[in-house]
Every structure is written in C-alpha cells, then in structure tokens.
Amino acid sequence: AGEGAARAAAAPAPLQRLVDGWQPPPPPAPVVAFGEATRPEGPSEFEFQWVTTAARHVGTVVHEELERAASVGFAPLAAPRDPAWRRRLTELGVGPAQLADAVARVRRALEATAADARGAWLFDASHAVAASELALSTLRGGRVSAARIDRTFVDRDGVRWIVDFKTSLHEGTDLEAFLDQERLRYSTQLERYAALLAAREPQRPIRLGLYFPLHCGWREWARGELPPAAVDAGR
Numbered sequence: 001a002g003e004g005a006a007r008a009a010a011a012p013a014p015l016q017r018l019v020d021g022w023q024p025p026p027p028p029a030p031v032v033a034f035g036e037a038t039r040p041e042g043p044s045e046f047e048f049q050w051v052t053t054a055a056r057h058v059g060t061v062v063h064e065e066l067e068r069a070a071s072v073g074f075a076p077l078a079a080p081r082d083p084a085w086r087r088r089l090t091e092l093g094v095g096p097a098q099l100a101d102a103v104a105r106v107r108r109a110l111e112a113t114a115a116d117a118r119g120a121w122l123f124d125a126s127h128a129v130a131a132s133e134l135a136l137s138t139l140r141g142g143r144v145s146a147a148r149i150d151r152t153f154v155d156r157d158g159v160r161w162i163v164d165f166k167t168s169l170h171e172g173t174d175l176e177a178f179l180d181q182e183r184l185r186y187s188t189q190l191e192r193y194a195a196l197l198a199a200r201e202p203q204r205p206i207r208l209g210l211y212f213p214l215h216c217g218w219r220e221w222a223r224g225e226l227p228p229a230a231v232d233a234g235r
Contacts, residue, residue, distance in 0.1 A: 057092040058102050059167035061085055062109045062213060063133070063150060066123075066165060070132040070151070074123045077114035080107050109167060109213035116216040122163060127153035129160075136196045147193050151211075160201060162193050163209040175215060183210055183219040184227040194223045 069077050085106045086099060094102050113119035130153035137146040151163040164186060170178040190208040198206060206223040221227070 054094050054098040054102050055105075055167070055169070057089055057094050058105045058109075059165075060092060061088050061106050062167050063165060064088070065106070065110055066113070066150070066213075067132045070123055070130070074114065074120060077110045077119075080111075082107065105167075105169070105214070112216050113213045118211065118216060118218050119213070122151055122211060127155060129154045136193075138196055138199060145192070145196070147196055149193050149197075152197070154204070158204065160197060160204045160206045161209060162190060162197060162206065163211055164190055164193075166210055166212050167214060168212060169214050175217065179210075179212065179215075179217045179219055180228070182212070183221070186210060187221075187227050191223065198223070 065077065065081075082103055085103050089099060089102050089106075130151075131149070132151050134149040134152055135146070136149065137144055139145075149162055150165045152161060154160050166182060166186070168178075168182060172178070187208075190210070194206045194208060198204075207220055208223060209218065209220040211218055
C-alpha cells in the first residue's frame with residue numbers, strides 16, 4: 001500500500017494545452033495617485049503657534065519640571081537648568097533652529113511660576129492628598145475612560161482642586177478674553193477629570209482651575225458651573 005501511494009505521488013501532473021490564439025489577460029489598471037488634498041483657506045485651530053510641535057514639547061518639559069517641583073520643592077523652579085532642558089527638548093524632537101527659543105520659553109514659564117503667588121499656592125506643602133500627574137481610569141458603558149491630572153489637592157477648607165497647566169502663549173492684546181476663551185475650550189476636559197475624582201470622593205466639593213505659567217494666568221470655577229459664554233449662548 002505504501003509503495004502504491006509513493007508511485008501515485010510521483011506521477012507527473014497532467015498537461016493542459018492552450019487553444020490557438022490564446023493571449024494572457026491585460027494587466028490591472030495602474031494605481032492612480034491623487035493630488036494633495038486642498039487645504040482650507042486660513043489657519044486651522046492646530047496651526048496656531050501655541051500648538052505647533054515645538055510649543056507642545058515646551059509644554060511637556062514645563063509639565064515635567066512642575067512635577068519635579070512638587071517632589072523636590074518649589075524653590076528650584078527659579079534656578080535655570082538650560083543644559084538639561086536643551087537635552088530634553090532635543091530628545092523630544094525640537095530642531096536646532098527652534099531650540100534656543102524653546103529653552104527660553106521653558107525658562108520664562110518656570111521663573112514666572114516661581115515668582116507668582118498663585119504658583120506658590122498650587123504647590124503649597126500644607127495641602128492634603130496632593131498629587132501631580134495623577135493617572136486615573138474608570139470603566140463606563142464597557143469603555144475605559146482615562147485621564148492624567150496635572151495637579152490636584154485638598155485645601156484647608158476641604159475643597160478638592162483639580163488644576164490643569166496650559167503653556168499656551170498669547171502674544172496679542174486682551175489677555176483676559178484669551179483666558180476666558182481657554183476656559184470655555186477646556187471646561188469639558190476638566191469636568192471629565194472632576195467626574196473621575198467625584199466617584200472616589202462623592203461628598204467632597206470640587207473646584208477646577210486652569211493655570212497658564214507663561215502669563216501667570218488663572219481661571220477657576222466650581223464643578224458643573226457653566227462658562228459665561230455658554231450661559232450667554234443659552235439665553
């Protein structure tokens with residue numbers, strides 16, 4: 001039986017002859033390369049200076065330094081660390097042409113925060129249950145909702161604060177209007193953070209804040225409080 005199977009396996013496959021005049025089918029049509037998509041006129045939201053790649057990396061370094069300040073103390077913020085910042089920005093991908101400006105912006109943000117009473121309050125060692133870059137997650141409707149809170153603590157009045165640092169740079173006029181717009185822009189984000197912490201501390205009052213190191217700017221509100229622009233729009 002084994003020899004018969006071996007002979008069958010070794011038998012040549014039958015040949016098939018093509019009819020006279022047979023031609024191979026034509027090749028598929030070549031892939032057509034489409035031109036570059038038309039760009040909308042005028043700058044989009046993500047083309048503004050404060051969200052360019054270099055500016056985002058500046059924000060990363062500032063956040064890292066503020067996290068460091070929370071652990072080693074607030075005073076070192078005023079001590080420039082240009083070589084370390086230059087190395088870190090280079091690692092993140094900031095090019096040589098933008099490096100000096102990026103380092104200067106990091107220095108400006110940290111020195112301003114160190115000299116600002118609001119900045120000192122944010123890192124006051126007397127706050128309870130304080131944390132920087134606090135990672136949280138929860139399961140809602142079968143989906144994981146995650147967040148990383150820049151700074152949170154409980155003040156002496158028992159209020160839970162949730163603060164987000166924004167390294168946005170506003171070089172135009174009317175800084176107050178810019179800060180109001182940023183509050184409107186990021187309200188949903190901070191309210192989501194508040195919901196995550198409220199699930200852990202359901203009885204504790206929560207206030208939200210945006211801090212702008214480059215301007216020592218500040219906006220705060222109670223959880224669930226609508227921004228003024230949203231209230232006006234609903235009337």
